[in-house]
Amino acid sequence: MDDALIEKLGILADAAKYDASCASSGAKPRSGGKEGLGSTTGAGICHAYTPDGRCVSLLKILLTNHCLFDCVYCINRRSSNVRRARFTVAEVVELTLGFYKRNCIEGLFLSSGIIRSPDHTMEQMMLVARTLRRDHGFAGYIHLKTIPEASPWLIEQAGLWADRLSINLELPSDHSLKAFAPEKNGGTIKAVMGQVNERIVEAKEERRRFSPAGQSTQLIVGADDATDRSVLETSGTLYQRYGLRRVYYSAFSPIPEASSVLPVKPPPLQRENRLYQADWLLRYYGFTVEEIASGGEGGMLDLGIDPKLAWALKNRERFPVDVNRADREMLLRVPGLGARAVDKILSARRHTRLRMEDLGRLSSGLRRARPFLIAADYHPVGGLTDRLDLRQRLVTPSSQLSLF
Amino acid sequence: MHTITLREGADLDGFRRAVRRLAASRTEPDTVLWSVGAPSLFGDDAAPASENGLPLFLPHAVGQLIETVVCHGDPERYALLHRLVWRVLNGERALLDQHADPLVHRLERLDKAVRRDIHKMHAFLRFRALPDPDGGERYVAWFEPDHHIVEAVAPFFVERFESMVWTILTPKGSLHWDRQHLMTGPPAERPDSLADDRFAEGWLRYYESTFNPARVNPTAMRAEMPRKYWVNMPETAAIPAMVRSAPARVQAMLEAEAAIPRRRTPEKAVAAMARQAPESLADLNRLIQRSEPLVPGATQAVLGEGPEGAAIAIVGEQPGDQEDREARPFVGPAGQLLTAALEEAGIDRGSLYLTNAVKHFKFVQRGKRRIHQSPTAGEVKHYRWWLMTELGFVRPRLVVALGATAALALSGRPVAVLRERGPMAFDGWDGFVTVHPSYLLRLPGDEERRRAQAEFVADLRRAAALA
Ligand code: SF4
Numbered sequence: 001m002d003d004a005l006i007e008k009l010g011i012l013a014d015a016a017k018y019d020a021s022c023a024s025s026g027a028k029p030r031s032g033g034k035e036g037l038g039s040t041t042g043a044g045i046c047h048a049y050t051p052d053g054r055c056v057s058l059l060k061i062l063l064t065n066h067c068l069f070d071c072v073y074c075i076n077r078r079s080s081n082v083r084r085a086r087f088t089v090a091e092v093v094e095l096t097l098g099f100y101k102r103n104c105i106e107g108l109f110l111s112s113g114i115i116r117s118p119d120h121t122m123e124q125m126m127l128v129a130r131t132l133r134r135d136h137g138f139a140g141y142i143h144l145k146t147i148p149e150a151s152p153w154l155i156e157q158a159g160l161w162a163d164r165l166s167i168n169l170e171l172p173s174d175h176s177l178k179a180f181a182p183e184k185n186g187g188t189i190k191a192v193m194g195q196v197n198e199r200i201v202e203a204k205e206e207r208r209r210f211s212p213a214g215q216s217t218q219l220i221v222g223a224d225d226a227t228d229r230s231v232l233e234t235s236g237t238l239y240q241r242y243g244l245r246r247v248y249y250s251a252f253s254p255i256p257e258a259s260s261v262l263p264v265k266p267p268p269l270q271r272e273n274r275l276y277q278a279d280w281l282l283r284y285y286g287f288t289v290e291e292i293a294s295g296g297e298g299g300m301l302d303l304g305i306d307p308k309l310a311w312a313l314k315n316r317e318r319f320p321v322d323v324n325r326a327d328r329e330m331l332l333r334v335p336g337l338g339a340r341a342v343d344k345i346l347s348a349r350r351h352t353r354l355r356m357e358d359l360g361r362l363s364s365g366l367r368r369a370r371p372f373l374i375a376a377d378y379h380p381v382g383g384l385t386d387r388l389d390l391r392q393r394l395v396t397p398s399s400q401l402s403l404f
Numbered sequence: 405m406h407t408i409t410l411r412e413g414a415d416l417d418g419f420r421r422a423v424r425r426l427a428a429s430r431t432e433p434d435t436v437l438w439s440v441g442a443p444s445l446f447g448d449d450a451a452p453a454s455e456n457g458l459p460l461f462l463p464h465a466v467g468q469l470i471e472t473v474v475c476h477g478d479p480e481r482y483a484l485l486h487r488l489v490w491r492v493l494n495g496e497r498a499l500l501d502q503h504a505d506p507l508v509h510r511l512e513r514l515d516k517a518v519r520r521d522i523h524k525m526h527a528f529l530r531f532r533a534l535p536d537p538d539g540g541e542r543y544v545a546w547f548e549p550d551h552h553i554v555e556a557v558a559p560f561f562v563e564r565f566e567s568m569v570w571t572i573l574t575p576k577g578s579l580h581w582d583r584q585h586l587m588t589g590p591p592a593e594r595p596d597s598l599a600d601d602r603f604a605e606g607w608l609r610y611y612e613s614t615f616n617p618a619r620v621n622p623t624a625m626r627a628e629m630p631r632k633y634w635v636n637m638p639e640t641a642a643i644p645a646m647v648r649s650a651p652a653r654v655q656a657m658l659e660a661e662a663a664i665p666r667r668r669t670p671e672k673a674v675a676a677m678a679r680q681a682p683e684s685l686a687d688l689n690r691l692i693q694r695s696e697p698l699v700p701g702a703t704q705a706v707l708g709e710g711p712e713g714a715a716i717a718i719v720g721e722q723p724g725d726q727e728d729r730e731a732r733p734f735v736g737p738a739g740q741l742l743t744a745a746l747e748e749a750g751i752d753r754g755s756l757y758l759t760n761a762v763k764h765f766k767f768v769q770r771g772k773r774r775i776h777q778s779p780t781a782g783e784v785k786h787y788r789w790w791l792m793t794e795l796g797f798v799r800p801r802l803v804v805a806l807g808a809t810a811a812l813a814l815s816g817r818p819v820a821v822l823r824e825r826g827p828m829a830f831d832g833w834d835g836f837v838t839v840h841p842s843y844l845l846r847l848p849g850d851e852e853r854r855r856a857q858a859e860f861v862a863d864l865r866r867a868a869a870l871a
Contacts, residue, residue, distance in 0.1 A: 001601075001602040001603055001605070001606045002602070005606070006602070006605060006606045006609050009606055009609055009610055009613070010609045010610075010612075010613045011613075013609075013610045013613035013614045014613040014614070016614070017613070017614045017615070017616050018616070031563045031564070031566070032566070032567065033566055033567070034566055034567055034583070035567060036567060037565070037567055037568075038564055038565075039563050039564040041560075045523070045526055045527045046527060046628065047527050047528070048527075048528070048611065048629060048637060048639055048640075049624075049625040049628045049629040050611065050614060050615040050625065050646070051615055051620055051621070051622050051625050051643055051646050051647045051650070052615055052616050052617075052619035052620055052621055052624075052625070053619070053621040053622075053623070053624025053625045053627075053628075054616075054619070055628065056611065056614065059610070060614060061610075068674050068677050069674075095606070098603045098606070099603065099606075099607060099610075101531065101533070101543065101565070101568060102530055102531045102532065102533070102543070102603060102604070102607070103529055103530055103531050103545070103564075103565075104530065104607050104639075114677070116677065117676070117677045117679075117680035118677065118680060119680040119681075120680070130696065151680070151681065151789065152789045153691070153695065153786075153789045153790060156698060156786050156789075157695055157696055160696055160698070183674065198785075199782070199786075202780075202781075202782035202785070203782065205782070206780045206782050206783075208782070253616060253618045253619060254618050254654065254657045254658055255657070256657055256660070258657070258660070265658075266618065269619060344503045347501045347503070348501065348502055348503050348504050350501070351498065351501060351502050352502065352504070354504065357504075358504030359504075361503065361504050361506075361509045362503050362504055
């Protein structure tokens with residue numbers, strides 16, 4: 001690896017860091033064996049964390065940051081003055097293998113600005129994946145960000161080699177997409193999502209390999225005027241209609257070379273955090289978008305408390321919940337009780353009537369859950385849930401923001 | 405009081421043997437003292453089998469928990485595990501479900517600590533490449549785990565890096581892999597220096613570049629990557645400077661005026677970009693040849709054949725064995741039958757455009773034979789873009805689908821050929837559906853086949869008339 005390559009790596013990693021996707025999970029366990037290289041374990045491993053608290057799991061780079069498009073929120077748009085660079089297919093392959101062998105990464109996340117034509121760009125990305133898999137027996141994780149404007153056949157080819165395909169929607173509504181990404185077309189993006197989803201479902205039925213770890217997308221929050229409710233509605237539709245594995249939220253963050261169309265101040269990072277929590281409730285806790293949004297005001301989530309607590313405070317009449325009797329659905333709605341704690345409660349209560357002390361060993365969020373619970377030796381008298389200052393009492397004074 | 409001394413580290417075998425004996429003699433946990441250090445009382449494999457006691461039947465989860473917890477550094481681990489086994493054997497089979505039980509709770513915490521340690525070693529260990537005397541590369545890593553997990557992590561590294569030669573050194577033992585065998589070795593000293601190569605330098609640059617200063621949050625970082633691991637990770641050297649410079653970098657970004665766009669509006673390039681579809685049949689064919697088969701088997705793509713602008717395009721299912729070898733459509737037995745039928749119908753084969761819905765021969769190898777496999781509906785759909793683009797260049801007046809697969813590819817829906825044979829509108833094309841000649845080859849009786857062939861020839865005549 002020479003100086004020039006290191007220099008390019010710096011530029012093209014910098015350009016890729018605004019993509020929030022990082023997961024390397026969901027692939028079927030496999031291994032490269034004696035001749036190949038690498039394995040996937042199904043769960044994915046974070047190999048390091050950077051000082052922004054985010055993990056490094058994949059080598060996340062752009063093939064090139066030259067771009068013919070002019071999306072205002074993007075540092076790589078054609079009208080920006082950033083330094084440009086471009087990898088060859090062979091260079092990306094060399095970097096991926098080199099870092100993988102040193103146990104720095106789980107695999108590759110490859111994205112790209114659009115050069116020459118969407119097809120040309122997509123083909124280069126597909127060639128990287130194909131070279132890694134076919135010529136080097138690479139069994140690590142590969143995530144390709146598809147270029148939605150590329151021809152369907154190329155996306156089919158990409159799906160043969162990648163573990164995951166993603167198609168970034170970036171903006172939750174068609175009208176902001178039109179305003180901010182003039183060359184992009186919401187219809188095309190969703191058509192590709194539909195195509196990819198169809199192929200994934202078929203491949204499962206026919207036991208073929210096609211993007212086995214599913215597809216994901218990213219939404220930028222805070223660059224346009226979309227409310228949390230409309231962001232979540234978009235996600236809800238994406239999960240239902242296109243079977244997406246993950247929707248990533250990326251709080252719009254100041255970029256060098258910002259366009260004058262963009263807001264000057266970034267949105268609070270906490271907003272992104274709340275959206276992730278809400279997304280979690282959507283996918284694993286049986287909440288609807290309507291319920292989650294009802295916990296906030298004017299379509300925005302409450303930044304001070306998490307969305308589950310916000311919902312509970314607005315639905316106090318449904319609490320307290322008896323941990324020795326309530327069904328799973330209702331236990332999952334108790335603030336402070338995670339899915340894992342709920343499962344432990346369900347299995348433990350088959351043997352004994354749970355007391356507060358037992359719960360303390362089953363859940364680490366008991367302090368917050370307390371006002372909403374009934375246990376064998378504990379019944380909040382006078383209805384703690386009616387107290388007006390409940391919200392105050394539950395919010396930790398200096399809430400340190402933590403990222404997912 | 406019984407005293408049992410186990411080997412240093414994670415002595416799973418010693419513990420197993422001891423517990424079997426203790427269970428056989430119904431020795432209560434309170435009367436046993438477990439210690440670690442000297443060679444194990446039961447540790448030598450030469451001990452007669454009867455001395456080892458009989459295997460115990462424990463629930464799977466208990467066995468798993470023991471395997472992890474013996475790796476923990478806590479000197480009490482064996483006593484706790486013994487108590488667990490005792491209770492499980494004495495009427496509490498489902499003890500592990502009782503997460504609120506203090507013993508279970510404590511063991512779960514030990515289990516979690518060991519798992520976390522294993523996970524962090526998988527994640528945070530870094531190999532460095534050293535040149536090997538015999539020209540290859542040898543990868544060496546130094547790591548400091550909290551618990552006795554060196555043997556527990558070995559399978560992960562063997563599986564992942566089976567094709568490399570590597571060594572992992574730790575203060576609790578070492579591992580050596582030569583691409584064939586795994587050898588365990590004694591505890592190691594931290595090597596003075598492990599020379600870094602340019603990849604390490606590149607990695608450092610990557611690590612710095614992938615950090616977004618606008619989101620600095622060292623607390624979240626340290627929660628996942630505690631400081632004690634940093635000595636093993638070369639990239640952490642950059643952290644202090646990254647954190648220190650972050651606020652100034654953000655401030656600079658916020659203060660900077662919005663960028664004046666570079667005067668770069670490459671209208672021509674952007675317009676040209678929209679015209680990316682292949683511009684000729686030859687272009688398209690090059691694409692097809694470059695692409696990976698979307699069905700298993702196939703040595704090469706079989707392209708369509710015939711003049712552009714042909715009045716009739718005939719679409720078959722997929723190339724067969726002979727077509728795959730010669731890279732030409734309709735040259736096998738079914739193709740010969742088609743040629744004969746065309747002749748009988750008075751149609752010149754050379755005036756037609758002949759192609760297949762699926763461009764590759766799908767087969768499984770059985771000994772020397774390559775057994776044809778029908779493409780699935782999904783596979784047919786994969787090829788549809790190519791087929792439709794191809795027809796777009798040929799622009800025939802009529803498209804004839806031979807058999808169900810071709811009809812599916814052209815119409816996008818399953819078609820019952822024998823019932824629906826005759827004219828049919830395809831996605832933008834006037835079409836005609838008839839049987840595939842290989843269907844005729846499969847018919848059992850001579851009589852039946854003759855009749856079916858006559859019908860096929862009649863279909864071809866009708867199609868020619870329509871075109
Ligand atoms: S197409 Fe992608 S890389 Fe190009 S400007 Fe838009 S978002 Fe940026």
